[in-house]
Amino acid sequence: MKQAYAHLTDPLIKANPITLHILGICSALAVTTSVSTALTMSAALTVVLVLSSAMISAIRHHMPTAIRLIVQITIIASLVIVMDLFLKAFAFEMSKRLSIFVGLIVTNCLVLGRAEAFARRNPVWPSVLDALGNGLGYSIILLTVGTIRELFGVGTLLGYEILPLVENGGWFRPMHVMLLAPSAFFIVGFLVWVIRSLRPEQAETPEFRILSHDETAQS
Amino acid sequence: MADFNPIRLWKRFLALPNDDLGKTLVFAFLITFVASVIVSVAAVTLTPFYQQNLDRERQARMEEMVASLSVMSDILSELKIDDFDVRIVDLSSGTFAKDIDPTSYNQREAARDPNQSLSLPRDSDTAGIRQRANFAPVYILRRDQALELIVFPVRGVGYQSMLYAFLALEADANTIAGLSFYEQGETPGVGARITEPDWQALWPGKTLADENGDIRISVVRGSGQGRFEVDGISGATRTGNGVSNMLHFWLGDFGFGPFLKRIQAGEIRL
Numbered sequence: 001m002k003q004a005y006a007h008l009t010d011p012l013i014k015a016n017p018i019t020l021h022i023l024g025i026c027s028a029l030a031v032t033t034s035v036s037t038a039l040t041m042s043a044a045l046t047v048v049l050v051l052s053s054a055m056i057s058a059i060r061h062h063m064p065t066a067i068r069l070i071v072q073i074t075i076i077a078s079l080v081i082v083m084d085l086f087l088k089a090f091a092f093e094m095s096k097r098l099s100i101f102v103g104l105i106v107t108n109c110l111v112l113g114r115a116e117a118f119a120r121r122n123p124v125w126p127s128v129l130d131a132l133g134n135g136l137g138y139s140i141i142l143l144t145v146g147t148i149r150e151l152f153g154v155g156t157l158l159g160y161e162i163l164p165l166v167e168n169g170g171w172f173r174p175m176h177v178m179l180l181a182p183s184a185f186f187i188v189g190f191l192v193w194v195i196r197s198l199r200p201e202q203a204e205t206p207e208f209r210i211l212s213h214d215e216t217a218q219s
Numbered sequence: 220m221a222d223f224n225p226i227r228l229w230k231r232f233l234a235l236p237n238d239d240l241g242k243t244l245v246f247a248f249l250i251t252f253v254a255s256v257i258v259s260v261a262a263v264t265l266t267p268f269y270q271q272n273l274d275r276e277r278q279a280r281m282e283e284m285v286a287s288l289s290v291m292s293d294i295l296s297e298l299k300i301d302d303f304d305v306r307i308v309d310l311s312s313g314t315f316a317k318d319i320d321p322t323s324y325n326q327r328e329a330a331r332d333p334n335q336s337l338s339l340p341r342d343s344d345t346a347g348i349r350q351r352a353n354f355a356p357v358y359i360l361r362r363d364q365a366l367e368l369i370v371f372p373v374r375g376v377g378y379q380s381m382l383y384a385f386l387a388l389e390a391d392a393n394t395i396a397g398l399s400f401y402e403q404g405e406t407p408g409v410g411a412r413i414t415e416p417d418w419q420a421l422w423p424g425k426t427l428a429d430e431n432g433d434i435r436i437s438v439v440r441g442s443g444q445g446r447f448e449v450d451g452i453s454g455a456t457r458t459g460n461g462v463s464n465m466l467h468f469w470l471g472d473f474g475f476g477p478f479l480k481r482i483q484a485g486e487i488r489l
Contacts, residue, residue: 062233062237062242062246063237063246064237064238064239064242064243064246064247065237065238066238066243067243067246067247070247071246071247071250074250074251074254075250075254077254078254078255078257078258079257081258081261081262082257082258082261085261085262085265085266085269086261086265088265088268088269088272089265089266089268089269089272090268092269092272092275092276099407099411100407
């Protein structure tokens with residue numbers, strides 16, 4: 001039971017898919033200009049991830065080795081199409097703002113990554129927990145980045161004004177750089193730095209060492 | 220083996236090794252079958268809702284365009300619903316079709332019905348739409364009894380999707396009052412910028428045809444010169460060409476050309 005619980009909680013911070021595995025970065029940059037898009041995208045990805053992991057895990061004993069990846073992608077793609085249609089039908093404005101990024105969940109390394117690394121070799125229930133944990137881990141980072149970008153980019157959260165803008169008689173000048181993709185890179189990088197400072201075991205061992213001038217002269 | 224037992228057959232299938240060719244093929248078939256059933260069911264049940272959203276969007280764009288046209292705002296506030304008239308045009312003759320109810324006519328469905336549409340010869344089909352409905356609605360806006368704007372629905376293929384737009388002309392039927400795209404699936408951030416107000420603002424005041432009646436309007440690469448050229452969007456050359464071709468088609472002989480000629484000749488009074 002404790003181990004099953006770990007499947008759920010580990011990916012939140014300790015093995016977070018974005019900050020530790022650096023997976024799913026593309027959508028993390030693209031949809032985090034506001035909290036509402038980040039929230040919708042997180043929900044969509046989590047649902048797809050949980051369902052695909054459950055399905056792939058359920059058929060894992062009979063997966064033909066030769067077409068393993070194709071089968072996994074077929075399952076993921078079908079779920080993504082359904083999700084995309086669902087958003088278009090019931091959250092039309094939101095689906096327009098997310099444009100192609102819901103469809104691009106198919107190519108999100110996170111989904112296929114969990115299918116390959118976990119669901120393919122584990123029973124259904126742990127796979128579902130693992131998928132849910134990873135989906136929530138992804139969501140935490142997206143919401144953090146989205147909150148920072150929306151708050152400092154336009155002074156609002158979920159559309160409500162938090163920092164009074166200069167143009168409305170307040171004091172806050174929006175930082176437009178926050179709405180551009182590079183700012184998401186900086187924020188994700190910053191989060192990686194903070195998490196790895198607090199948990200040094202996450203830091204990778206350097207693959208090479210930079211020699212000083214004296215050392216190079218000797219060798 | 221005379222008795223055919225599906226359960227035993229299924230068990231035998233599952234017992235096959237995972238690198239067996241037969242199992243691979245059957246498995247691939249089953250997975251694609253299940254996946255296609257799921258996707259089809261979702262498409263059939265959810266598309267009506269999506270279509271509703273699209274219709275609402277089209278309605279909103281139409282109203283938005285009417286509101287944003289280069290008419291002064293005080294005149295607009297006087298625009299009452301009576302001033303907004305929908306008529307159905309017979310495209311081949313360029314005259315009004317009297318026996319079609321504008322409120323129930325659906326141009327998109329008609330374009331799919333071979334009995335209500337024309338299969339376009341390939342070399343005339345510059346918009347890439349293949350089938351063109353025989354009839355099309357036009358929207359006529361009047362102010363103080365005088366013709367103010369004529370709005371035409373147009374569509375054509377851009378870089379990767381069908382573009383749907385409204386083209387509004389001023390009373391001379393030659394000066395553009397606005398072009399507004401309400402449905403497209405071009406690349407976000409590139410071709411999809413045709414829906415941005417900044418780009419659509421380039422259109423009002425441009426001229427369709429020169430003194431000889433030749434349609435000259437086009438989207439050019441870089442910045443447009445003169446009254447026939449509109450700046451292209453950088454990186455979206457093919458979308459821009461699609462927009463040009465679409466306008467040429469719909470203003471030409473297979474589009475609203477005959478109707479426009481009749482207006483300019485004074486044969487039709489709006």
